[in-house]
Amino acid sequence: xxxxxxxxxxxxxVDSFAGDTLGAHETNSFLVELENAVVAAxxxxxxxxxxxxxxxxxxxxxxxxxxxxxxxKIDSGTTGTAYVVTSVSPIIPAEAYYEGMFVAFKPLITxxxxxxxxxxxxxxxxxxxxxxVALTAGNIxxxxxxxxxxxxxxxELVMGVMTALTTAQPATISLLGSxxxxxxxxxxxxxxxxxxxxxxxxAAKLASSSVVSAxxxxxxVTEDKLGTNSVSHAKMADNSVGExxxxxxxxxxxxxxxxxxxxxxxxDGAVEYAKLSNSGTQTxxxxxxxxxxxxxxxxxGTPSIVGADMxxxxxxxxxxxxxxxxxxxNMPNGDYAVVGSGQQNASDSGSSAGGxxxxxxxSSSFNVETWDDGNSHGNFYHSSFLIFANT
Amino acid sequence: xxxxxxxxxxxxxxxxxxxxxxxxxWAQVAAKAVPxxxxxxxxxESELPTDSTFxxxxxxxxxxxxxxTGQGGGEQHDNN
Numbered sequence: 001x002x003x004x005x006x007x008x009x010x011x012x013x014v015d016s017f018a019g020d021t022l023g024a025h026e027t028n029s030f031l032v033e034l035e036n037a038v039v040a041a042x043x044x045x046x047x048x049x050x051x052x053x054x055x056x057x058x059x060x061x062x063x064x065x066x067x068x069x070x071x072x073k074i075d076s077g078t079t080g081t082a083y084v085v086t087s088v089s090p091i092i093p094a095e096a097y098y099e100g101m102f103v104a105f106k107p108l109i110t111x112x113x114x115x116x117x118x119x120x121x122x123x124x125x126x127x128x129x130x131x132x133v134a135l136t137a138g139n140i141x142x143x144x145x146x147x148x149x150x151x152x153x154x155x156e157l158v159m160g161v162m163t164a165l166t167t168a169q170p171a172t173i174s175l176l177g178s179x180x181x182x183x184x185x186x187x188x189x190x191x192x193x194x195x196x197x198x199x200x201x202x203a204a205k206l207a208s209s210s211v212v213s214a215x216x217x218x219x220x221v222t223e224d225k226l227g228t229n230s231v232s233h234a235k236m237a238d239n240s241v242g243e244x245x246x247x248x249x250x251x252x253x254x255x256x257x258x259x260x261x262x263x264x265x266x267x268d269g270a271v272e273y274a275k276l277s278n279s280g281t282q283t284x285x286x287x288x289x290x291x292x293x294x295x296x297x298x299x300x301g302t303p304s305i306v307g308a309d310m311x312x313x314x315x316x317x318x319x320x321x322x323x324x325x326x327x328x329x330n331m332p333n334g335d336y337a338v339v340g341s342g343q344q345n346a347s348d349s350g351s352s353a354g355g356x357x358x359x360x361x362x363s364s365s366f367n368v369e370t371w372d373d374g375n376s377h378g379n380f381y382h383s384s385f386l387i388f389a390n391t
Numbered sequence: 392x393x394x395x396x397x398x399x400x401x402x403x404x405x406x407x408x409x410x411x412x413x414x415x416x417w418a419q420v421a422a423k424a425v426p427x428x429x430x431x432x433x434x435x436e437s438e439l440p441t442d443s444t445f446x447x448x449x450x451x452x453x454x455x456x457x458x459x460t461g462q463g464g465g466e467q468h469d470n471n
Contacts, residue, residue, distance in 0.1 A: 295411070301441075301443075302439050302440065302441055302442075302443045302446075303395060303407060303409055303436050303439055304409065306409060306411050309411055312411045312412065313410075313411060313412045313415055313419075313420060313423060313424070314396075314408050314409060314410050314411050314412070314415075314420045314423070314424045315408070315409050315411055316406055316407070316408040316409075316424050316470065316471060317406065317407050317408075317409075318400060318404070318406045318470035318471050319404055319446055319447045319470075320443070320446045320447050322470045323470065324424070324468065324470045324471055326408075326420075326423050326424045326465075328411075328412050328415075361466065361468045361469075362466055362468075364423050364465070364466070365423070365424070365465075365466070365468070367468060367469055367470045368470075369470075379443060379446070
């Protein structure tokens with residue numbers, strides 16, 4: 001082959017035409033190039049001519065080259081340190097080593113250490129790992145595949161098969177020229193989450209108890225990763241779920257089994273009034289059994305003194321033995337029960353005949369009157385009142 | 392010194408009201424404990440007589456009390 005478009009014919013040579021007109025020899029040169037490509041691929045040029053000629057033979061030759069015919073070599077070396085490999089006849093080898101040149105061959109002898117190769121007589125160069133480290137004994141025996149690095153003037157082993165593949169024993173593969181790895185060992189965090197497809201690891205692939213708690217990062221297992229009822233009580237160690245891990249409101253009533261919350265599981269003060277039943281069924285209504293307001297008043301002095309109370313806003317004094325008690329949060333209506341008691345004098349021992357009366361005024365107040373043992377209004381040493389009402 | 396509400400009862404006597412829930416304002420107390428439209432004053436409880444023997448005769452010297460603190464909004468009943 002030559003640069004036909006830039007070189008004039010030589011009239012003194014085999015072609016007598018001057019200028020840039022191709023002669024028969026040059027025209028034949030084209031065909032020889034094509035014929036060599038076909039023959040070197042192991043094909044015999046078609047004997048037919050004209051319309052019956054096989055005009056796909058160049059394409060077939062290219063298929064042979066593309067299928068690896070030029071990359072596969074035959075070893076004829078006699079030691080485990082110097083391989084001599086050549087192309088399979090009639091493949092025409094490359095003219096020189098080039099960057100990325102791929103060569104594969106079956107070694108006749110397992111390498112015994114650092115080694116070299118001479119491919120198609122192009123020159124002796126080292127075979128190393130991709131990192132440029134010399135091979136060690138046994139790196140290649142059944143098969144070797146390597147790539148030429150023009151920069152480093154060496155072949156770098158990309159795969160060396162130690163044992164031929166049989167039905168009884170799978171091939172042992174040396175990755176990147178490293179020593180034999182009988183089993184692939186995955187180092188900690190060697191396979192990151194991003195490398196695992198969603199749902200790729202099914203529960204059946206996990207041995208029982210294979211994932212220990214320490215291997216699960218805090219908050220790594222989100223709620224949407226847990227199937228309904230997938231975490232049973234038996235899967236939780238005692239005290240494993242700390243109170244701080246339970247979001248307020250996360251445990252709904254429907255998540256609690258009947259009788260699952262015993263008294264000991266309820267914190268002091270945790271049960272508020274609003275949690276008591278106000279059912280229309282009287283036997284289970286708790287709120288109606290709870291006093292809605294109460295107060296203890298000492299009236300002997302002026303002004304009177306409120307000793308203690310619950311849900312009382314103020315106390316009015318309208319005269320001797322006459323008081324009005326005002327409720328802070330009103331009752332639903334004026335139809336509620338007021339219960340009162342009193343002690344006329346601090347020294348009374350229960351023999352006094354005084355009395356206390358009380359009656360609801362409205363949803364917000366009730367009147368109190370106290371009578372001494374002379375049946376006259378009198379200010380009592382103390383008196384107490386409480387209210388029960390429907391909710 | 393603690394304070395109280397005083398006002399003139401419908402019968403002419405004096406009613407005083409002690410605030411029990413200290414988080415309530417006097418206006419809130421009066422809205423319930425002083426009858427609607429009745430003037431009231433907030434005074435120190437020390438202004439009450441210490442002897443309650445004649446409690447039913449107590450009256451308020453309205454002119455000397457000056458302007459009322461406000462007017463009530465509550466209900467009228469027997470004791471007030």
